[in-house]
Amino acid sequence: MISTLLLVALVWGAEPQAAVAQADKPAATPAEKPALSPADRAALVEGKIPDDPERSLFQARCLICHTGDYVTQQRLTEGQWQKSVEKMKRWGAPLTDDEVKVLAAWFGRTWNADLPERRSPRRPAPAGSTPAR
Amino acid sequence: MTMDRRQFLKTSAVGLSAAAWWLQAPTLARAEGGAELIQLSERPLNYESVRATFTTRLTPLDRFYLRNHFDVPEVDVKAWRLAVHGLVEKPLSLSLADLHRMPQVKVEAVLQCAGNGRSLFTPRIPGVQWRFGAMGSAEWTGVRLGDVLALARPKGEAAHLEYRGADKPAMSTTPAFIRGIPMAKAMHPDTLIALQQGGKPLTRNRGQPARLVVPGWVGDDWMRYLTDIEVRADEPKAFFYQTAYRFPVKPGAPGEAIPADQMGPMTKVNVKSILGSLSDGQVLAAGNHELRGVAFSGEAGIAGVELSFDGGATWAAAQLEGPSTPYGFRVFRYPWKAEPGRYRVACRATDTDGATQPEVPVWNPSGYLYNAWDRVDVEVRS
Numbered sequence A: 001m002i003s004t005l006l007l008v009a010l011v012w013g014a015e016p017q018a019a020v021a022q023a024d025k026p027a028a029t030p031a032e033k034p035a036l037s038p039a040d041r042a043a044l045v046e047g048k049i050p051d052d053p054e055r056s057l058f059q060a061r062c063l064i065c066h067t068g069d070y071v072t073q074q075r076l077t078e079g080q081w082q083k084s085v086e087k088m089k090r091w092g093a094p095l096t097d098d099e100v101k102v103l104a105a106w107f108g109r110t111w112n113a114d115l116p117e118r119r120s121p122r123r124p125a126p127a128g129s130t131p132a133r
Numbered sequence B: 001m002t003m004d005r006r007q008f009l010k011t012s013a014v015g016l017s018a019a020a021w022w023l024q025a026p027t028l029a030r031a032e033g034g035a036e037l038i039q040l041s042e043r044p045l046n047y048e049s050v051r052a053t054f055t056t057r058l059t060p061l062d063r064f065y066l067r068n069h070f071d072v073p074e075v076d077v078k079a080w081r082l083a084v085h086g087l088v089e090k091p092l093s094l095s096l097a098d099l100h101r102m103p104q105v106k107v108e109a110v111l112q113c114a115g116n117g118r119s120l121f122t123p124r125i126p127g128v129q130w131r132f133g134a135m136g137s138a139e140w141t142g143v144r145l146g147d148v149l150a151l152a153r154p155k156g157e158a159a160h161l162e163y164r165g166a167d168k169p170a171m172s173t174t175p176a177f178i179r180g181i182p183m184a185k186a187m188h189p190d191t192l193i194a195l196q197q198g199g200k201p202l203t204r205n206r207g208q209p210a211r212l213v214v215p216g217w218v219g220d221d222w223m224r225y226l227t228d229i230e231v232r233a234d235e236p237k238a239f240f241y242q243t244a245y246r247f248p249v250k251p252g253a254p255g256e257a258i259p260a261d262q263m264g265p266m267t268k269v270n271v272k273s274i275l276g277s278l279s280d281g282q283v284l285a286a287g288n289h290e291l292r293g294v295a296f297s298g299e300a301g302i303a304g305v306e307l308s309f310d311g312g313a314t315w316a317a318a319q320l321e322g323p324s325t326p327y328g329f330r331v332f333r334y335p336w337k338a339e340p341g342r343y344r345v346a347c348r349a350t351d352t353d354g355a356t357q358p359e360v361p362v363w364n365p366s367g368y369l370y371n372a373w374d375r376v377d378v379e380v381r382s
Helices: A002-023 A038-045 A055-062 A078-090 A097-110 B005-024 B026-032 B096-100 B145-152
Strands: B038-041 B046-048 B082-086 B092-094 B105-112 B135-144 B160-165 B192-197 B211-213 B226-232 B246-248 B263-265 B272-275 B282-285 B287-296 B302-308 B330-338 B341-351 B374-381
Touching (some): B082 B145, B092 B145, B105 B211, B135 B145, B145 B192, B287 B341, B302 B330
Parallel strands (some): B082 B226, B282 B374
Antiparallel strands (some): B105 B135, B135 B192, B160 B226, B302 B341
């Protein structure tokens, strides 16, 4: 019980800091986007979805069928992402052709072969539980 | 202490948020104890085993990988039925009790996702980025698929099965997961409709209440949540049979696109081995260490496993444990007298048909059947 409380306290302490870090980020177009800080890069490796302008489009169009980690576990070129997102559109993702391009470009900038892979083990949800939405 | 609705919701939300974060925090999850897997995606549920899993003949259930195309279905086990229809004299609708009343058979076999090792290909390939942990070996218990088909009495022109499970895509425009196997493999006495894995009824995440076991063949043929078997004269026309899960008839150069007419359906798993007792970046003390791992190959046994400590220039034979099994893991051991230095330890297996793991994988556009030498970089310090 005590360890659980400690964990919750740790979590409670970690969340607002992450939020502040996100809020401090300047809005930047892709061309002038500054290099990621080591902390932001580490968060990206761990699967955190950055608070970029494309994030809300991603959440609205892609997370109908799968969680964000289905994207963030991959390391692909923009061309590969374009084909993947086009496939998702064919399979029913409610995307316009322009939105496909926007997402493919963002995925290609963010989750490409330059980003290390996350390989730390995690405990899966208990057997029989409903997968997270 | 009293709490109004807003406070309660806020507290609950914090709790839920914390719980969700905790589940995803690797170090804290480790402290919680219990088996861990490597999360590739939460929805659909895709987790792979950690390397250290692969030192035993049977893979513990809680360390066994999880693979899904779509959401895990909610199956009402009491109302569940398996339909067998198509080119049969007597279409069937079987309950779980019907299957339990039939002779029960045990088969030990490796289940491996066709995409196991996809993330090790160069250039990178889209899809779930399995590394080495989308495989495991278990004792499967259930009825022979051939016994069920015999009850339905296939007609003379029956040559292939098409089957599906209860899992459905979130959108009707997404292709359903439909697969099939030839009648010859379906009628093989080791091909099962399994009701148990490791002596326990299949859990919800692992195919409840019945799944196919197609020993030696790629995991996509092992349909989970099985509900429907159609006996046909020809192969399934579905996307996941005619377009996906296909392998080049002739290998191409890495990154090369392969024309559709040069691709065929996958059948047997190829020969493979993995070192389970080492991990990348591990630092060992100089001295004696027993290295352990597992090897397997489709429908063949394992004839030998070799290890190399010099980049593949020289190889030494490992010891094989226990009897050879046609479909299961074969544990290998190697007593290593480790001298100080940095090593890339490699292992490769050869099966009883004479096939040996290659140094580089056979390129294919979807990253299937990776079976290059396993390699682990370690340092030995005095």
